Amino acid sequence: MTDHSVKHGTFTLERTYDASPAAVFAAWSDRDTKAKWFAAEDGRYALDFRVGGTETVHGGDGVALVARSEYHDIVPGERIVYTTALFADEVLSTVSLTTVRFTRDGDGTRLLLTEQGTFLDDQEQPEWREQGTGDWLDALGRQVARR
Numbered sequence: 001m002t003d004h005s006v007k008h009g010t011f012t013l014e015r016t017y018d019a020s021p022a023a024v025f026a027a028w029s030d031r032d033t034k035a036k037w038f039a040a041e042d043g044r045y046a047l048d049f050r051v052g053g054t055e056t057v058h059g060g061d062g063v064a065l066v067a068r069s070e071y072h073d074i075v076p077g078e079r080i081v082y083t084t085a086l087f088a089d090e091v092l093s094t095v096s097l098t099t100v101r102f103t104r105d106g107d108g109t110r111l112l113l114t115e116q117g118t119f120l121d122d123q124e125q126p127e128w129r130e131q132g133t134g135d136w137l138d139a140l141g142r143q144v145a146r147r
Helices: 021-029 031-038 126-146
Strands: 006-017 054-059 065-075 079-088 091-105 108-120
Touching: 006 126, 021 031, 021 091, 021 108, 021 126, 031 126, 108 126
Parallel strands: none
Antiparallel strands: 006 108, 054 065, 065 079, 079 091, 091 108
């Protein structure tokens, strides 16, 4: 019998961007724009941004990582809810539920992202996911600042 473990983690990250909620939301919903800040090195990146649509990103350094997301709720300019399954060398590593909220903050946007994750067999750790998510939210900020 093998040892299997499960960890659960929830985190919330907040960012404020000097761009309108519509512009920040557009950076999530447009495939080419999102690829620049989210999947710049993935030539196979795919985004079908609609309820029931999917997103697939590939990566890894010595390990084949594939993240497959499905969009469950989209309120343009206000909210996105999606689930993600992350695979490492075709083995399920994590499953997560993410909610992203966009609100006006003066002339800019306050983004609030909450993720609830299930981390399987120590293949990924909750703190790694939180750090990585924070890194790409920072990349989103650099992307919207260019506009």
